[in-house]
Amino acid sequence: xxxxxxxxxxxxxxxxxxxxxxxxxxxxxxxxxxxxxxxxxxxxxxxxxxxxxxxxxxxxxxxxxxxxxxxxxxxxxxxxxxxxxxxxxxxxxxxxxxxxxxxxxxxxxxxxxxxxxxxxxxxxxxxxxxxxxxxxxxxxxxxxxxxxxxxxxxxxxxxxxxxxxxxxxxxxxxxxxxxxxxxxxxxxxxxxxxxxxxxxxxxxxxxxxxxxxxxxxxxxxxxxxxxxxxxxxxxxxxxxxxxxxxxxxxxxxxxxxxxxxxxxxxxxxxxxxxxxxxxxxxxxxxxxxxxxxxxxxxxxxxxxxxxxxxxxxxxx
Amino acid sequence: xxxxxxxxxxxxxxxxxxxxxxxxxxxxxxxxxxxxxxxxxxxxxxxxxxxxxxxxxxxxxxxxxxxxxxxxxxxxxxxxxxxxxxxxxxxxxxxxxxxxxxxxxxxxxxxxxxxxxxxxxxxxxxxxxxxxxxxxxxxxxxxxxxxxxxxxxxxxxxxxxxxxxxxxxxxxxxxxxxxxxxxxxxxxxxxxxxxxxxxxxxxxxxxxxxxxxxxxxxxxxxxxxxxxxxxxxxxxxxxxxxxxxxxxxxxxxxxxxxxxxxxxxxxxxxxxxxxxxxxxxxxxxxxxxxx
Numbered sequence: 139x140x141x142x143x144x145x146x147x148x149x150x151x152x153x154x155x156x157x158x159x160x161x162x163x164x165x166x167x168x169x170x171x172x173x174x175x176x177x178x179x180x181x182x183x184x185x186x187x188x189x190x191x192x193x194x195x196x197x198x199x200x201x202x203x204x205x206x207x208x209x210x211x212x213x214x215x216x217x218x219x220x221x222x223x224x225x226x227x228x229x230x231x232x233x234x235x236x237x238x239x240x241x242x243x244x245x246x247x248x249x250x251x252x253x254x255x256x257x258x259x260x261x262x263x264x265x266x267x268x269x270x271x272x273x274x275x276x277x278x279x280x281x282x283x284x285x286x287x288x289x290x291x292x293x294x295x296x297x298x299x300x301x302x303x304x305x306x307x308x309x310x311x312x313x314x315x316x317x318x319x320x321x322x323x324x325x326x327x328x329x330x331x332x333x334x335x336x337x338x339x340x341x342x343x344x345x346x347x348x349x350x351x352x353x354x355x356x357x358x359x360x361x362x363x364x365x366x367x368x369x370x371x372x373x374x375x376x377x378x379x380x381x382x383x384x385x386x387x388x389x390x391x392x393x394x395x396x397x398x399x400x401x402x403x404x405x406x407x408x409x410x411x412x413x414x415x416x417x418x419x420x421x422x423x424x425x426x427x428x429x430x431x432x433x434x435x436x437x438x439x440x441x442x443x444x445x446x447x448x449x450x451x452x453x454x
Numbered sequence: 455x456x457x458x459x460x461x462x463x464x465x466x467x468x469x470x471x472x473x474x475x476x477x478x479x480x481x482x483x484x485x486x487x488x489x490x491x492x493x494x495x496x497x498x499x500x501x502x503x504x505x506x507x508x509x510x511x512x513x514x515x516x517x518x519x520x521x522x523x524x525x526x527x528x529x530x531x532x533x534x535x536x537x538x539x540x541x542x543x544x545x546x547x548x549x550x551x552x553x554x555x556x557x558x559x560x561x562x563x564x565x566x567x568x569x570x571x572x573x574x575x576x577x578x579x580x581x582x583x584x585x586x587x588x589x590x591x592x593x594x595x596x597x598x599x600x601x602x603x604x605x606x607x608x609x610x611x612x613x614x615x616x617x618x619x620x621x622x623x624x625x626x627x628x629x630x631x632x633x634x635x636x637x638x639x640x641x642x643x644x645x646x647x648x649x650x651x652x653x654x655x656x657x658x659x660x661x662x663x664x665x666x667x668x669x670x671x672x673x674x675x676x677x678x679x680x681x682x683x684x685x686x687x688x689x690x691x692x693x694x695x696x697x698x699x700x701x702x703x704x705x706x707x708x709x710x711x712x713x714x715x716x717x718x719x720x721x722x723x724x725x726x727x728x729x730x731x732x733x734x735x736x737x738x739x740x741x742x743x744x745x
Contacts, residue, residue, distance in 0.1 A: 215575035299514035
């Protein structure tokens with residue numbers, strides 16, 4: 139595979155901590171936009187992010203970020219910003235210095251570093267408390283100051299490990315809006331999060347992980363399509379829920395048809411959504427049932443994640 | 455590839471490097487590290503290591519004002535030589551460098567802050583040099599100040615005779631030698647402890663072994679002695695100590711070496727260990743859970 143100048147590429151990447159598996163045989167490439175890494179604790183999300191940013195080295199395989207590797211740190215880290223999950227800071231530092239000095243290491247002069255520091259503080263909503271010691275910040279403030287540091291040098295690739303943890307709803311909404319703005323500028327934003335509804339709403343792409351394996355990767359709808367073995371839920375609002383449920387049950391691929399409490403909706407679980415659509419067309423054209431609305435009930439990250447990973451946390 | 459081609463390639467690679475950026479990064483690293491590590495409560499024990507002899511000499515000065523003793527300048531010159539050779543070079547600077555230089559990387563790993571320095575566009579080699587120089591600035595500033603204070607207090611109580619010993623006698627030259635030896639000790643031990651911190655998760659045990667090695671190195675063959683920091687330092691000490699018995703092992707100079715060779719040898723040893731550290735840093739991964 140030739141690493142693209144706009145892509146993030148993992149080529150057969152494995153990481154073992156002694157005999158313990160971190161991630162195994164990871165192969166994918168990411169286009170610009172927002173990508174969410176989703177998986178339970180210990181699934182390898184942070185390992186993948188640490189590998190991507192060179193904090194740890196792969197046991198096998200190679201990683202390219204916009205055609206660069208961590209062997210070229212000067213070029214690489216001008217393109218990459220990483221907001222880690224580690225809630226620790228250099229002792230005695232204040233919010234301003236925490237952003238300013240790394241910018242100086244980037245090679246920015248005093249004036250430019252000052253300008254970028256103030257801009258990052260504004261974007262993260264931390265300008266008012268910049269001169270306070272980080273040790274006195276709340277958890278949400280510490281999260282935001284780390285985010286400010288990660289975005290201060292205007293990276294092309296922004297890697298965010300659980301960036302919404304500890305944020306209040308307002309700050310969370312602001313952060314999400316910021317990620318969307320950055321992504322719209324043609325940049326990569328890679329987010330790991332347990333707040334599935336939020337990453338679902340903003341993600342262009344998801345990477346689902348379990349026990350160190352990537353179990354699915356791609357756009358949410360594509361991933362859902364890949365998962366043919368797992369029943370998909372479709373909610374149908376119609377004039378006669380009982381008749382539709384009975385017709386649906388005659389199909390092999392329908393595993394469940396549940397009439398909801400309003401008496402006018404049926405929740406169908408089917409292994410073949412296309413076949414079910416054909417049935418629905420037949421039922422409607424025969425005049426037996428009038429259909430008001432059809433909607434996928436689980437075409438979101440959370441449902442796909444539940445399907446793929448299952449309650450035991452093992453790979454699907 | 456011929457040797458000439460290899461040399462040309464190395465030259466071209468060296469020319470392509472952004473040396474001005476590297477220099478600026480080293481300067482920023484030194485500034486931030488010194489600020490973080492010099493004036494901090496965590497370093498109080500290092501200040502104490504540096505200042506203990508100063509406090510003793512100061513207390514002795516005050517005591518001797520009320521109870522004058524017939525001490526001669528020559529006697530106190532030997533006392534000063536003993537303090538520097540047996541305390542500072544063997545223990546004070548050794549343990550202070552252990553604390554300062556092992557903290558530069560391993561301490562950051564323990565404090566879970568190393569990733570901040572691995573996520574900036576700085577070559578790992580630049581990081582090693584910057585942190586090393588910061589450690590050198592801290593240790594040299596502390597111990598040179600302490601040695602200067604000891605020197606001043608020792609000769610100050612002799613009044614005019616003391617000033618005459620310093621400015622008209624060998625005093626000033628001895629002070630220069632002590633300051634040089636102190637700086638070289640900080641460089642040498644600093645480089646060793648920096649490398650040990652990159653090699654071992656807990657550098658205290660190898661540090662204790664190093665202390666033992668530095669003590670017994672004089673009984674080993676000449677080539678092995680060259681791997682000891684104190685081997686070079688002993689040749690630069692201006693006053694020979696009249697120590698007898700087992701302690702004499704700390705002062706004996708088995709094979710005299712010219713001062714220039716001693717300085718150059720220690721600088722070469724320091725550079726060699728730093729180069730090793732530059733290789734070792736590439737193996738270092740940020741895995742805080744393993745600490």
